Amino acid sequence: MLKEQVCVFILAHFVLSIHSILFACGENEKNITSKKESQKVIETKIPRGKKFPLPEKEPICRVGIVLESDNKSRMEIVLPEGEFKITGDGKEKILKCDTQKPLSVKVSNGKVICEEPKVGTLLLSSSGVISIQRTDGKEVVAPQSGILLKRCRIGRGFHWQKEVDLYYPGKLEFHNWNSKLVVVNEIHLEPYLYCVVTSEMSSMCPPEFIKAQTTAARSWTIVNLKDKHKGVPYTICNDDCCQRYQGTTYLASDVVESAEKTRGMFLVTENGDVCSAFYSKCCGGIIEKGSNIFGKSALGLSDTTDAPPDSPTARFNPITEENVREWILGDWIKKSDSFCSPNVCPEAVLPKYLGAVDEARSYYRWKVVYTQEEIVELLKEKAHLDDIAEFLGFRPGFRGNSGRLHQLEIVYRTDRGEKKTFTVKRQYTIRKILHKKFLYSSAFVWDYEKDTKGKITKVILYGAGWGHGAGLCQMGALGMALKGYTYQQILKHYYNKTTLVKAY
Numbered sequence: 388m389l390k391e392q393v394c395v396f397i398l399a400h401f402v403l404s405i406h407s408i409l410f411a412c413g414e415n416e417k418n419i420t421s422k423k424e425s426q427k428v429i430e431t432k433i434p435r436g437k438k439f440p441l442p443e444k445e446p447i448c449r450v451g452i453v454l455e456s457d458n459k460s461r462m463e464i465v466l467p468e469g470e471f472k473i474t475g476d477g478k479e480k481i482l483k484c485d486t487q488k489p490l491s492v493k494v495s496n497g498k499v500i501c502e503e504p505k506v507g508t509l510l511l512s513s514s515g516v517i518s519i520q521r522t523d524g525k526e527v528v529a530p531q532s533g534i535l536l537k538r539c540r541i542g543r544g545f546h547w548q549k550e551v552d553l554y555y556p557g558k559l560e561f562h563n564w565n566s567k568l569v570v571v572n573e574i575h576l577e578p579y580l581y582c583v584v585t586s587e588m589s590s591m592c593p594p595e596f597i598k599a600q601t602t603a604a605r606s607w608t609i610v611n612l613k614d615k616h617k618g619v620p621y622t623i624c625n626d627d628c629c630q631r632y633q634g635t636t637y638l639a640s641d642v643v644e645s646a647e648k649t650r651g652m653f654l655v656t657e658n659g660d661v662c663s664a665f666y667s668k669c670c671g672g673i674i675e676k677g678s679n680i681f682g683k684s685a686l687g688l689s690d691t692t693d694a695p696p697d698s699p700t701a702r703f704n705p706i707t708e709e710n711v712r713e714w715i716l717g718d719w720i721k722k723s724d725s726f727c728s729p730n731v732c733p734e735a736v737l738p739k740y741l742g743a744v745d746e747a748r749s750y751y752r753w754k755v756v757y758t759q760e761e762i763v764e765l766l767k768e769k770a771h772l773d774d775i776a777e778f779l780g781f782r783p784g785f786r787g788n789s790g791r792l793h794q795l796e797i798v799y800r801t802d803r804g805e806k807k808t809f810t811v812k813r814q815y816t817i818r819k820i821l822h823k824k825f826l827y828s829s830a831f832v833w834d835y836e837k838d839t840k841g842k843i844t845k846v847i848l849y850g851a852g853w854g855h856g857a858g859l860c861q862m863g864a865l866g867m868a869l870k871g872y873t874y875q876q877i878l879k880h881y882y883n884k885t886t887l888v889k890a891y
């Protein structure tokens with residue numbers, strides 16, 4: 388397709404998309420201008436993005452499944468029924484599988500070797516790459532289809548880290564990477580997204596949630612596909628660092644059906660670039676300003692209350708040191724109408740909707756307790772405060788509009804009796820330091836329990852939300868879908884400075 392044709396094509400779809408948003412917002416047909424007039428407005432208002440332009444056709448993703456940091460040198464895999472080709476160093480081996488066939492792939496002395504039990508070496512690559520795919524090249528995207536990779540690490544570094552068996556469709560590449568095994572999955576964007584949605588949340592989620600999440604993930608991917616991970620054989624990874632992609636393991640066919648309805652649709656910012664549509668698990672009731680987390684490049688994201696427009700919770704936005712305690716602990720929470728609150732997403736239904744690897748509980752409000760000894764240990768280990776003898780307290784720094792701390796001071800006494808202050812910057816680092824694995828969010832307040840001498844014996848953290856809280860709130864989007872909002876309305880709520888455009 389020629390570039391101009393693509394532009395016209397996009398504009399035409401853009402007009403349609405605008406129409407659908409207006410419809411979704413309850414506007415009537417009279418408000419919709421003729422196609423010709425609309426195009427004029429769009430042409431002057433929305434230039435074609437230079438930094439992250441809309442793709443002209445469906446891109447192919449290269450996703451890291453096993454990373455160098457996983458420290459693996461061998462993988463057990465299982466091929467499903469069908470005909471597969473194993474290639475490396477220009478050689479090719481065809482395997483016809485009448486039934487499931489277990490194989491192993493290992494890295495040894497710079498070589499990659501694919502072996503079959505009892506048979507031995509099937510293929511050896513001295514250059515260090517072996518790929519396995521179906522001979523017909525098809526990406527079969529159905530529940531539990533594709534090649535089974537055993538013991539894949541997920542939730543790397545977070546509180547839900549574990550190893551699970553995962554099915555991956557498309558082509559798999561096994562690389563020798565600094566004497567470690569790195570596995571890359573090559574797959575088209577759309578099937579990749581169907582799997583992302585059912586890895587991030589469960590396939591039981593309502594269709595409008597599935598559509599909103601797919602569209603957000605699609606936009607995020609386009610922005611990050613180029614260089615999120617540099618100098619490695621993949622551009623994005625399969626984990627929370629990028630987006631969860633656990634293959635077809637948790638896929639369901641009705642999810643594919645819903646997600647396909649948004650095929651090729653992207654969120655576009657006012658300057659015509661695809662929006663880096665960040666999202667996180669639970670904002671806690673107010674959507675964090677994107678620039679507080681991701682800097683100036685975060686365009687198109689909302690920073691409003693995650694609740695209906697007339698919600699009384701709007702009085703809290705932005706949260707300050709003065710109202711944060713009331714925000715996190717106040718009685719009003721019992722009646723909160725936030726889309727991500729347990730009143731809209733009841734805790735009892737969460738196991739049904741959360742990702743298969745998540746611990747099902749409400750993250751709208753949470754509590755974590757440390758003894759003096761525990762927090763000292765934690766700060767020694769995670770903040771490398773080797774000289775800490777006693778924790779003396781926290782001092783809050785800058786809080787974002789959702790209550791998230793972006794700076795925190797830790798006051799402590801050293802083993803030589805000196806009083807010192809350690810400043811932690813960025814919500815990510817605060818969360819990393821204040822939990823053995825990872826603290827749910829940096830939106831928290833604290834209480835101390837003290838002994839008769841005034842020494843802190845316990846620190847109690849009361850927090851709100853799970854994740855950075857910018858962009859789409861997955862729990863909130865789920866709440867909106869449960870309340871009957873359409874996916875266009877959900878997307879407009881979380882990315883209010885964007886427009887929905889169909890690119891292919």
Ligand SMILES: [Zn+2]
Pocket residue numbers: 615616623624625626627628629630
């Ligand atoms: Zn990543």
Ligand SMILES: [Zn+2]
Pocket residue numbers: 669670671672673693726727860862863
């Ligand atoms: Zn929320």
